[in-house]
Amino acid sequence: MFTDKQIFGAPLAGITDKPFRKVVRMFSPTSPLYTEMISCHSLVGAHKNCLRNFDRYDTEGNIGTQIFGADPKLMAEAAKILQDAGAAWIDINMGCPVPKVATRSGAGAYLMRDHELAGKIMSAVVKAVSIPVSIKTRLGWDDAHKDWQDLINIAIDSGVAFAAVHGRTRAQLYLGKAELPPKPEFQIPIIANGDIKDIESMQKAENLGYNGVMIGRTMLGKPWILGQLAGNEIQSINVGEVALRHFEYMLEYYGTKNAVQMFRKHVAWYSSGMPNSAEFRIKVNQTTEEKELKRLICEFWGCELNI
Numbered sequence: 001m002f003t004d005k006q007i008f009g010a011p012l013a014g015i016t017d018k019p020f021r022k023v024v025r026m027f028s029p030t031s032p033l034y035t036e037m038i039s040c041h042s043l044v045g046a047h048k049n050c051l052r053n054f055d056r057y058d059t060e061g062n063i064g065t066q067i068f069g070a071d072p073k074l075m076a077e078a079a080k081i082l083q084d085a086g087a088a089w090i091d092i093n094m095g096c097p098v099p100k101v102a103t104r105s106g107a108g109a110y111l112m113r114d115h116e117l118a119g120k121i122m123s124a125v126v127k128a129v130s131i132p133v134s135i136k137t138r139l140g141w142d143d144a145h146k147d148w149q150d151l152i153n154i155a156i157d158s159g160v161a162f163a164a165v166h167g168r169t170r171a172q173l174y175l176g177k178a179e180l181p182p183k184p185e186f187q188i189p190i191i192a193n194g195d196i197k198d199i200e201s202m203q204k205a206e207n208l209g210y211n212g213v214m215i216g217r218t219m220l221g222k223p224w225i226l227g228q229l230a231g232n233e234i235q236s237i238n239v240g241e242v243a244l245r246h247f248e249y250m251l252e253y254y255g256t257k258n259a260v261q262m263f264r265k266h267v268a269w270y271s272s273g274m275p276n277s278a279e280f281r282i283k284v285n286q287t288t289e290e291k292e293l294k295r296l297i298c299e300f301w302g303c304e305l306n307i
Contacts, residue, residue: 019250035055093136109138137151146169152186166178
């Protein structure tokens with residue numbers, strides 16, 4: 001079975017920010033984690049409205065920073081910036097299916113349609129940094145173009161260290177069931193992604209020949225799941241206390257106004273499936289006050305309120 005260093009926390013837009021990663025680290029100190037995807041244009045331009053452009057990773061452990069874009073030169077410059085900020089490795093997004101990335105920007109999953117450009121980007125990034133470079137992609141653009149193996153071979157020729165493959169096409173978005181094919185023999189490790197959520201699905205990926213697994217949406221409301229799947233010793237979890245700690249990290253990073261609004265979705269995930277959670281979420285979505293949100297969290301989970 002895979003060890004903690006073979007169980008990755010996937011890049012999730014709007015989720016795997018610095019506060020979320022700090023909570024995951026409480027339960028999984030050494031697992032490789034990804035940042036949210038970072039625009040090379042925003043990063044190189046140092047756009048001030050995007051806080052993650054200024055993150056440092058020196059104290060975060062095994063953190064891969066994921067970048068996206070369609071300009072090899074800008075992607076290389078972005079990779080250098082992230083290397084200097086302490087990233088453990090650079091990941092190139094070649095699988096994001098959303099239209100503003102994959103069609104309008106010619107980045108993300110679009111690179112599965114333009115292997116020549118994909119090769120130029122990979123080569124430029126690999127040459128720009130001294131840390132490992134990986135890619136994350138999908139099976140192909142649609143069912144008629146499942147050519148991910150060709151892209152992996154280009155990655156190998158470009159000097160990419162490893163790759164992650166999501167078991168859906170771009171056309172599927174996140175719908176339907178992820179179906180990972182048996183892994184062919186490649187000269188680099190391949191990480192399985194898509195509907196990996198428990199020991200059974202991890203074992204299936206291992207039986208198919210994959211070198212590791214990547215956990216994505218299963219982490220929502222369960223930042224301890226990586227540690228559990230890796231077999232780490234985790235004491236009984238007080239969800240309310242975890243949620244409060246997460247909220248404190250959000251307040252520290254984003255400030256009160258933004259943190260209260262942004263944390264509502266996390267509260268929904270933490271409370272999903274629990275008795276009276278619908279009524280609780282209505283109250284949470286109506287509050288704009290830090291102290292009131294903390295009070296609601298402690299009231300719902302029965303944890304101690306210290307404010």
